[in-house]
Every structure is written in C-alpha cells, then in structure tokens.
Amino acid sequence: MSDMALDVGALSKRFTLHLRGGVSFPVLEDAALVLRPGECVALTGPSGAGKSTLMRCIAGNYGADSGHIRLRHRGAMVDLVTADARLMREIRAESLGHVSQFLRVIPRVPALEVVAEPLRLRGVPRAEAEAQAAALLARLNLPERLHGLPPATFSGGEQQRVNIARGFVAHYPLMLLDEPTASLDPANREVVIALIAEAKARGAAILGIFHDSEVRARVADRLHEVRPLEDAA
Amino acid sequence: MSPILEGQNLALRFVAVRALDDVSLALWPGEVVAIVGESGSGKSTLLRVLAGLAAPQAGRVLYHDADGAAQDVHALREAERRTLMRRDWGFVHQNARDGLRMGVSAGGNIGERLMAAGGRHYGNIRTAAAEWMARVEMDPARMDEAPRNFSGGMQQRLQIARCLVTRPRLVFMDEPTGGLDVSVQARLLDLIRSLVAELGLAVLFVTHDIAAARLLAHRIVVMRHGRIVEEGLADRVLDDPQHPYTQLLVASVLAA
Ligand SMILES: Nc1ncnc2c1ncn2[C@@H]1O[C@H](COP(=O)(O)OP(=O)(O)O)[C@@H](O)[C@H]1O
Ligand SMILES: Nc1ncnc2c1ncn2[C@@H]1O[C@H](COP(=O)(O)OP(=O)(O)O)[C@@H](O)[C@H]1O
Ligand SMILES: [Mg+2]
Ligand SMILES: [Mg+2]
Numbered sequence: 001m002s003d004m005a006l007d008v009g010a011l012s013k014r015f016t017l018h019l020r021g022g023v024s025f026p027v028l029e030d031a032a033l034v035l036r037p038g039e040c041v042a043l044t045g046p047s048g049a050g051k052s053t054l055m056r057c058i059a060g061n062y063g064a065d066s067g068h069i070r071l072r073h074r075g076a077m078v079d080l081v082t083a084d085a086r087l088m089r090e091i092r093a094e095s096l097g098h099v100s101q102f103l104r105v106i107p108r109v110p111a112l113e114v115v116a117e118p119l120r121l122r123g124v125p126r127a128e129a130e131a132q133a134a135a136l137l138a139r140l141n142l143p144e145r146l147h148g149l150p151p152a153t154f155s156g157g158e159q160q161r162v163n164i165a166r167g168f169v170a171h172y173p174l175m176l177l178d179e180p181t182a183s184l185d186p187a188n189r190e191v192v193i194a195l196i197a198e199a200k201a202r203g204a205a206i207l208g209i210f211h212d213s214e215v216r217a218r219v220a221d222r223l224h225e226v227r228p229l230e231d232a233a
Numbered sequence: 234m235s236p237i238l239e240g241q242n243l244a245l246r247f248v249a250v251r252a253l254d255d256v257s258l259a260l261w262p263g264e265v266v267a268i269v270g271e272s273g274s275g276k277s278t279l280l281r282v283l284a285g286l287a288a289p290q291a292g293r294v295l296y297h298d299a300d301g302a303a304q305d306v307h308a309l310r311e312a313e314r315r316t317l318m319r320r321d322w323g324f325v326h327q328n329a330r331d332g333l334r335m336g337v338s339a340g341g342n343i344g345e346r347l348m349a350a351g352g353r354h355y356g357n358i359r360t361a362a363a364e365w366m367a368r369v370e371m372d373p374a375r376m377d378e379a380p381r382n383f384s385g386g387m388q389q390r391l392q393i394a395r396c397l398v399t400r401p402r403l404v405f406m407d408e409p410t411g412g413l414d415v416s417v418q419a420r421l422l423d424l425i426r427s428l429v430a431e432l433g434l435a436v437l438f439v440t441h442d443i444a445a446a447r448l449l450a451h452r453i454v455v456m457r458h459g460r461i462v463e464e465g466l467a468d469r470v471l472d473d474p475q476h477p478y479t480q481l482l483v484a485s486v487l488a489a
Contacts, residue, residue, distance in 0.1 A: 016475075017480070018476075018477035018480045019477070019480055019481060019484055028335060056472075056473075060466060061468055061469055061472055061473065062469065062472065062473040063465070063469055063473055063475070069321065074367050085451065085452045085464075085465050085466040085469075086261055086264065086452075089451055089466070106448065107423075107448070108419065108423050109423075120430075188303075
C-alpha cells in the first residue's frame with residue numbers, strides 16, 4: 001500500500017447534542033476512501049450529506065468514533081483516528097494542508113503573517129517566509145495595501161484568498177480544500193485551478209469539495225459521492 | 234523526547250471540596266496548553282500544584298530538566314525547588330502585585346530576577362532590563378519608576394518581562410489577562426502569543442476565556458469539579474466537544 005496518500009476505512013462519526021436532550025445522530029457510517037499521490041478527488045453529494053464532516057475528520061478538527069484515517073507522515077502510514085494532539089500538530093505542520101471553508105481569522109494578525117505562518121512553523125526564516133507569502137497573495141490578486149492589515153475586515157472573497165494562500169504556501173503531500181472557489185471571481189478562480197494543477201504535478205494528493213461544477217470538472221480526476229445515511233441505508 | 238512536566242494522579246482536598254481529584258496531565262516542550270473551566274473547578278489549584286507552589290495530598294509532579302533528568306518537584310528540598318523556579322520556570326500571576334515587588338522600580342523588578350539567576354554585571358543587567366521593557370512594549374525611559382505608577386495592563390507586561398528575562402523553559406500563567414479592560418486584554422494576548430511563539434516556550438495557562446484559549450493554546454484541558462472531563466487539540470475540543478460540560482462552555486461563548 002506504499003502508493004497511497006490517504007487511506008480511510010470503516011470510518012464512523014456521530015454527533016451527540018447534550019444540550020438538546022442528548023439527541024444523537026450518525027453522519028458517517030463505514031465510510032471508505034483512498035487517494036493516491038498526484039490525484040485530485042472531489043467529494044459530491046447533497047448539502048448536509050457529511051462532506052465537510054468527512055473532511056474535518058481527516059483534518060483532525062473533528063474526532064472520528066471508529067475506523068481508520070491513514071496518511072503518509074515522515075515516511076510511514078500514520079493513523080489519525082488514534083493520533084494524540086501532539087502528533088496531530090506535527091502532521092498538520094508537515095504532511096497535511098487544509099483550506100477550510102472560512103478563514104479563521106486570528107485577531108489583529110496581518111494577512112501576510114497569517115499566510116507566512118505555515119512556513120514559519122517549518123522553520124523558514126521570517127523574511128523568506130513573508131516574501132513567499134507576498135508573492136502568493138500577489139498571484140491571487142490581493143492588493144499589496146491589504147497585506148499588512150488583519151483580514152477580519154476583508155470581504156468574503158479577500159478572506160478566502162488569504163485562506164487559499166495560507167493553504168498553498170507550504171507544500172503538503174496531502175491537501176484538503178473545502179469549497180475553495182466559492183466566493184471568487186473568474187480570474188481568481190483560474191489562479192486556484194492553476195495552484196491545484198501545480199500541486200498535483202508535484203505529487204500532492206488533493207481532496208476537495210467544489211460547488212462549481214466547471215471547476216470540479218477541470219481539477220478532479222475522480223468523484224467520490226458522500227450519500228446521506230438514510231439514502232445509503 | 235519526554236514531556237517537560239508531568240502531573241500524575243494528583244489529589245488535593247480542602248475541607249469541603251475536592252479541588253483536585255485524581256488529575257494527570259503531561260506538557261511537552263514547546264507546547265501551549267490552556268486549562269479552562271468555570272470558577273471553582275480547580276484550575277488554579279492544579280496550576281499551583283504543578284508549579285510546586287502547593288503540595289498535593291496524593292500523586293506526584295515530575296519535571297524533566299534540560300539535561301533530561303527527571304525531578305520529583307514536591308520531593309525536592311526547598312532550596313532546590315526555589316533554584317528551579319528561578320532558573321527554569323516562570324510564573325505569571327493574575328494579580329501583578331503577587332508577581333512583582335511593589336517597593337522595587339520597574340527595571341529593578343526585571344534586573345532582580347536576572348541577578349537571582351546568577352547575573353552579576355550591573356550595566357548588563359540594566360541593559361537587559363531596558364531591552365525587556367521594550368520587548369513587552371513598555372517605555373524603557375520609565376525603568377526607574379515604581380510599578381504602582383503603571384496601569385494594570387502595563388504591570389502585567391512588567392510581570393511578563395520579569396518572568397521571561399531569565400529565558401525559562403516553562404511558564405505558568407494564571408488568568409494573565411483577568412481583571413483587565415477588554416481592549417487591554419486583547420493587546421496583552423497578542424503580546425503573549427508572539428513572545429511564546431518566538432521563544433518556543435512550554436506554557437501552561439489557566440483561563441476562563443474560551444477565545445483566549447483558541448488563540449493561544451495548542452491543546453485545551455477542560456476541568457470540572459476537580460477533574461479533567463475532556464482534553465485534546467484546541468480546535469477539536471472547541472469545534473467537536475464531546476462532554477456535556479464542554480458543549481455547555483462552548484455554547485455559552487457562541488451565545489455571548
Ligand atoms: N460540529 C457539529 N455538531 C453537530 N452537528 C454537526 C456538526 N458538524 C456537522 N454537523 C451535522 O452533520 C451533518 C453533515 O454536515 P456537513 O458535513 O456540513 O455536510 P455537507 O458538507 O455535506 O453539507 C449535518 O446534519 C450537520 O448539521
Ligand atoms: N487554600 C484553600 N483553602 C480552602 N479551599 C480552597 C483553597 N484554595 C482553593 N480552594 C477551593 O478549591 C476549589 C478550587 O479552587 P480553584 O483551584 O481556585 O478554582 P479555579 O481556579 O478553577 O476558580 C474551590 O472550591 C475553592 O474554593
Ligand atoms: Mg460542507
Ligand atoms: Mg483560579
């Protein structure tokens with residue numbers, strides 16, 4: 001199985017809402033998915049089916065109840081379902097990139113620093129990290145006057161470009177993209193499509209959720225349908 | 234690699250309450266961990282026991298020093314423990330008055346700690362004090378003023394400078410922004426965030442401010458009634474909380 005970038009199997013995830021009288025519902029049951037280096041797989045399925053939940057489980061942002069999520073980290077396949085917080089942090093710094101649907105802004109931290117942070121975590125010197133961050137923001141047409149400002153007051157599209165730059169600035173072998181083009185104009189959409197193509201060309205595996213069917217058709221090598229559980233049953 | 238600090242099965246009971254009820258917790262080098270929970274849940278007690286300031290009735294605290302040797306913190310002789318606290322650790326109290334010497338000048342508060350850790354040369358110490366005042370965004374020209382001349386937020390900065398000047402490996406903070414105005418809190422959090430990242434410190438801090446925990450912490454520990462009810466990666470604990478009490482904590486923030 002040495003040619004796998006991601007191997008998800010028997011994955012289950014349910015939510016229990018203790019403040020709603022303990023109501024509990026499954027979202028993923030026995031989910032399985034494999035990604036190989038250099039390919040892009042698009043998750044499809046109706047809204048609420050569990051696409052983001054699956055992606056967040058892989059990102060470590062949600063905890064899976066059972067099953068496995070193996071990815072390549074430091075030359076070995078490592079299971080995220082049982083990884084502790086410290087290992088998860090190391091994996092996020094080195095092996096797993098995630099562009100979430102919305103930028104989680106760090107108050108008062110300028111866009112340039114937000115984008116440079118993944119490189120800084122890898123020990124890249126500040127000047128070099130910020131130069132790469134600035135180049136990528138420029139490529140995504142974010143005006144230079146915004147680079148020094150915190151993204152909290154940016155428009156949705158501007159925040160999304162900061163988020164995308166943060167995800168692509170460091171090169172991860174596996175990337176998760178949750179609707180990366182949702183609020184972008186056509187020119188910036190093209191930039192994102194090019195960034196995805198470049199990442200694939202260097203061997204990165206990409207798992208994405210793309211609402212825009214044209215984008216999906218251009219970047220995805222394969223589709224993977226996430227079905228709502230009542231339909232699947 | 235081993236943890237820098239380990240609390241094992243800690244228990245401490247006051248007359249009517251179990252402040253710590255079989256608590257175990259490990260902190261790793263370079264890791265920032267937030268202890269959250271409502272008032273009275275045992276957060277400060279846990280911090281004080283881990284920092285050697287209060288003795289547990291059961292369990293032990295192990296500190297792994299820079300040479301890799303494990304030290305049983307509460308079994309150390311008083312003098313050894315004080316050396317450890319001066320040389321390797323820092324403690325930032327909620328009230329600056331508990332962490333500063335109010336009768337000593339601002340610069341003296343920083344320099345004194347440097348001297349206690351073995352600094353000798355007066356000129357160097359003054360220079361280091363001025364540098365650290367600047368680093369925590371205080372005016373070094375005011376280094377001869379008494380702490381009481383400064384605002385609450387500035388006193389907290391001074392306490393942080395006093396704590397970090399000796400380059401500790403491990404820092405404890407108990408509600409470092411508690412009791413300050415919201416805008417002052419925000420700027421203090423920014424400062425702590427950038428210093429901690431720059432210095433690669435291991436930090437254990439107590440807060441009841443969930444936003445501060447999300448901002449600063451790699452990992453979050455949730456306490457209730459003297460026990461850890463949930464712990465894990467900061468964003469996971471906040472976005473996918475499992476324990477009813479954690480769900481309540483997170484929901485009350487969203488509603489606020
Ligand atoms: N943190 C959460 N807590 C409770 N329920 C959640 C949480 N995240 C997602 N869900 C629920 O899981 C289901 C799947 O949602 P999601 O994964 O966002 O679907 P999709 O991305 O396919 O639209 C929905 O019913 C949603 O309400
Ligand atoms: N020195 C003490 N003597 C008696 N009771 C104490 C003492 N210190 C703390 N307590 C009690 O122990 C419990 C935990 O307190 P503390 O650790 O300060 O909680 P927190 O920091 O979470 O607010 C509380 O019920 C508190 O009243
Ligand atoms: Mg979604
Ligand atoms: Mg307290």
